[in-house]
Amino acid sequence: MSVTDDSVASNSSIRDARYWPVPVLRGAVALVVAIVITFSADHSPALGFIAFGLFAVASGVVLGLLGSARLDRGTERTFFFAISAVSAVAGVISLVSTGAGVPFLLFLVSAFAAITGFLELYVGLRSRRRLAVGKDWMFAGALTAVLAIAILLIPADFVHQFIGPDKVERVLTASVMADGIIGAYAALLGVYLVIAGLSLKWGTGTASAEAETQATQGGN
DSSP, X not given: OOHHHHHHHHHHHHHHHHTTHHHHHHHHXXXXXXXXXXXXXXXXXXXXXXXXXXXXXXXXXIIIIIIHHTSOTTHHHHHHHHHHXXXXXXXXXXXXXXXXXHHHHHHHHHHHHHHHHHHHHHHXXXXXXXXXXXXXHHHHHHHHHHHHHHHHTSOTTOEEEEEOTTSOEEEEEHHHHHHHHHHHHHHHHHHHHHHHHHHHHHHHHHHHHHHHHHHHHHHO
């Protein structure tokens, strides 16, 4: 490997190591939302708007303030500024639209997921060979894109009555399905990102320190 290649590898390791708090915080936000939806007895459209809104705003803040500060200037930083802005705007719209009804909830979540999912998947594909975190961006982007598809498949007027195992009549509606899908997405994303972030911390911390030392010595 040439000195130039050594420097590129060193910089990539250093960026991976210092980026680890971002996926951990994103994952923590997602897990909180998943827990709130799971243990809530009210699966109304209002819950969906509030849970999604808080998730989107918090995720946007984490990516915009913390994530961008830990990325070098370039394509990745530009894309995550865009993802942060879309997330924050979608979140604010959701929080002020709690009475807008199921059709708007489905539209808002699917639009957010389609845009941010594609952007994150794209930047992950571009950077996967240079940065270990690129694979995490690919997974998060792909999962978010799946969320967009799943939400789009829900009929806004869906209502299904059934008898539960406890012999009690229940009703499955579009809002219940949407809240459930958002909660499942948040749980999967949260667990993955927390594990990914800790893996970056423990897996690249020592390596990046050694790489930085080697790069410094090589420069001398």
